[in-house]
Amino acid sequence: MEKIKKIFEKWYQHDWTFIAGFALLKIIIHVPFLTRYGYHHDELYFIACGNHPDCGYVDHPPLVPWIARLATELFGTSLFGLRIFALLSGAAAIFITGILVRRFSGNRLAQGLACLAMIITPVFLRNGNLFTIGSFELLFWILGFYILIKIIQKDKPKLWLWMGPIIGLGLLTKHSMFFFIFGLLIGLLATRLRKYFKSPYLYASVGIAFLIFLPNILWQIKHDWPTLHFIMNLNKNLMQGISPIQFIAGQFLYLHPFNAVLWIAGLVYFFRKKTNPYRIFAWIWISVFLLLLITKSKIYYLAPAYPILFAGGSIAMENWINHKKKKWISPAVIIILIVSGIALIPLSVPMLSIDKTEQYADTITFGAFENIYEITGDLRGMFGWEKRVQEVAAVYHSLPEKEKEKTIILAAGYGNAGAVDLLGKKFRLPEASSLSLSYWLWGLPDKPIETVIGMGYSKVSLENAFKEVELAAEIQLEHVNPGVNPFFITICRQPKDSLQNIWLRNRPW
Secondary structure, three states, X not given: OHHHHHHHHHHHHOHHHHXXXXXXXXXXXXXXXXXXXXXXXXXXXXXXXXXXXXXXXXXXOOHHHHHHHHHHHHHOOOHHHHHHHHHHHHHHHHHHHHHHXXXXXXXXXXXXXXXXXXXXXXXHHHHHOOOOHHHHHHHHHHHHHHHHHHHHHHOOHHHHHHHHHHHHHHHHXXXXXXXXXXXXXXXXXXXXXHHHHHOHHHHHHHHHHHHHHHHHHHHHHHOOOHHHHHHHHHHHHOHHHXXXXXXXXXXXXXXOHHHHHHHHHHHHHHHOOOOOOOHHHHHHHHHHHHHHHHHOOOHHHHHHHOHHHHHHHHHHHHHHHHHHOOOOHHHXXXXXXXXXXHHHHHHHOOOOOHHHHHHHXXXXXXXXXXXXXXXXXXXXXXXXXXXXXXXXXXHHHOOOHHHHOOEEEEEOOHXXXXXXXHHHHHHOOOOOEEXXXXXXXXXXXXXXXXXXXXXXXXXXXXXXXXEEEEEEEEEOOOOOOHHHOOEEEEEEEEEOOOHHHHHHHOOOO
């Protein structure tokens, strides 16, 4: 017992090891459940994109698919090997958030509060258990905040040169890094830091970011700006349904209701004095928040802007507690964060079976959601892939050998296509084709095609394109989202037009 006490005291004495302990806690929380469910449809898509290395894709930049390719090269089809990259990125984000507090001269209480807030945030918990763009995007925002703090504290314009690579790589991770750029620009204009517009290092930083991001720009030009068209369609068809009230309420739910005290305190802390050199961080959040609110973006797009508010809010909380001089407040605040965090973890991390997760979600929200899939949809997106591929393989291998040579698999959605490409090898399936996003750009295989196996399409939808459509299988999948069942597999012959013409008419953006 005495030995454990000495280890704890040694850990607590040093800021770096203290903060690293929270990053380690993040890893410990996720590792036991990292592979409890199967692949998510987005993960299958990123792996497929990584197998088609390029400088861009229809709906995202190339860095995350490149990481997926690295993961598959190192670990094959290991789900743990894929997701560990995302988890390590999330742990690094927590560590750097603690360092932000340290640079603000925050002590242990502030460091611990900020790190705890990062750990219990639902959107960050979900990202820590999935290989998704958000897992890596967060890290570049936090690195940008760190460099900005150093620029302010040291007043060394030359440090802007570090901002260029961070923004450039951030843009190669997700185009929403432009939101960071927008907030940074507004923040510089609105504060005394506008003096840096006279510095050549700021413009050199812009040049570095541009050069790093240039391959994706050239790819966009070559392919007629598909990402821009995709975003416009997404905003028109999906995001217009997100009301301002939903967006604002989502900031409290996605970031955890109890964390609201910290980030609101952080906003006030940074904004309260005109002479505050860190006022720029309040302007960054406010400007990005208003931009996303007006343009009706997805709720979680603002998530990477919160770690800096957690840092400021934790210092404000620490100052308030010290001012009150009541020892019981500190442990009470920590206990509230821990208990409330534990209460919501099962909604983001697959600690329970999917059925028990939904029962728990229904209980903890007091039945507020008529459709519980609004909470668990991403979790249900991890089921049924092996079964789908098995059934497609059974249909494919039921065909005569000569017909199989001229058969392709046309999958509805990139998840189905990615499942065939990743899991279908052991069933001796050819790679799938799909009209979905980047799969459309990859086109049809270069071979004669006479038969098409439709995967996930209804018989009626394919009869518009083929004279002969046979329903080969109709299956029920377990634990998937309701819209997936029943799952249809069809055999299609005699297209009404050439497949190339059908392909060109069905560009997905």
